[in-house]
Amino acid sequence: MSKKKVILQAATMLFSQKGFSETSMSELSKITGAAGGTIFHHFKNKEDILISILKNVKEQIIEEFDRYFREKKFDTGLDMVEGVITFYLYLAGAMEDEFLLLHRHYPYKLAETNPVCRGHLEAVYNCLTDIFEQAIRLGQTDSSVGDMSARKTALILLSMLDGIVRFKIYNLYDAGSLYNEIIAASRRMLRNGHQERGETEHAENI
């Protein structure tokens, strides 16, 4: 493997697990076996390494979902939502470092001044939101999902998963033990129930 790849891979791990500022170039140099100068031969500065990593993360996540949808078909929109949730949680485990990096604050701080960085981050979240939105819209055409704002509900679902993943990453709670309840809760949240029943006495508050 080329030295550049080695550097990128080690930096992904270090920036994710230790943080960007908390990782020194000398440490990256020691771990990769590359001399200090070699790193700066491949990347113009430390920040440039992070941008390259984020580009990779973006491409990997989008590619993973593309592949998933190429292989998988769904009976209903609601089933598709469940599939996406399941795959998202799987991916958060399989790409642990990458998801951890996306939960760190530094990339978002950098995104405020660096358009390229912002572009990569937005691409990830737009991709994910779009997928959920499509699934919800599909569910609304086949009546497996009720009448609600597809975009906003997609964002709520994504927020929920994002929060679950953060809890797991930050060692607050284990996402795995919540899996069944997440699926059940999402189905209850989405399912078509518009029979205009009158027994739900608090409907007028919504």
Next chain:
Amino acid sequence: MSKKKVILQAATMLFSQKGFSETSMSELSKITGAAGGTIFHHFKNKEDILISILKNVKEQIIEEFDRYFREKKFDTGLDMVEGVITFYLYLAGAMEDEFLLLHRHYPYKLAETNPVCRGHLEAVYNCLTDIFEQAIRLGQTDSSVGDMSARKTALILLSMLDGIVRFKIYNLYDAGSLYNEIIAASRRMLRNGHQERGETEHAENI
């Protein structure tokens, strides 16, 4: 106000908005007007400042919820859940810096080796989860909330709000414009609907 309070207040802002490692003691010194030595007279090191801040954050959040429940009463458990969600989102805006700090990675990293730090963080999340759990259990006794694991559903609700707040903090999406949908989605997720209807053809997948 005592110099120690000034230091703590400025450090809360700096550690939240810039990050712990990205904030230097000289910057903290300049902003507060306290000499470098003064800061180390009040705190044994930089980390000790963070611990003190987390202690404050914990106490403030718990106190805020205590006050809220002293003033507010609810007709049903489901109404209580809505109230807690609303208050949580209000608090995330009113205590922006404090919530931002709770979304940074450094405190959780520190918690792995520092039991005091871990204690403060756990206290915050246990408090919040307990509140949701109580509301759900109340809802189950008055039949406004369906039959589901109270603890796990509480964690899912908290994850959802946590994710929403993160999206807002990291400038990914505005939580305010999602408020009505969050309430509606939560009510759908929780509401008692166990009429054993057969028309939801995917119930067997849950």
Next chain:
DNA sequence: TTACCGACCGAATGACCGGTCGGTTTTCTG
């Protein structure tokens, strides 16, 4: 008056930081 206190100061310290540069080795190409 004296003796002591805690709050406060800011220069000094040494470790470490990101980044540079001149030179060497390896790889590619004609």
Next chain:
DNA sequence: CAGAAAACCGACCGGTCATTCGGTCGGTAA
């Protein structure tokens, strides 16, 4: 094989970092 280009090296630089420490000062108790 020659020579150019790319990869690589590590000593070195100026600057910043958290922390230390000798000392000043106003209050207060004996």
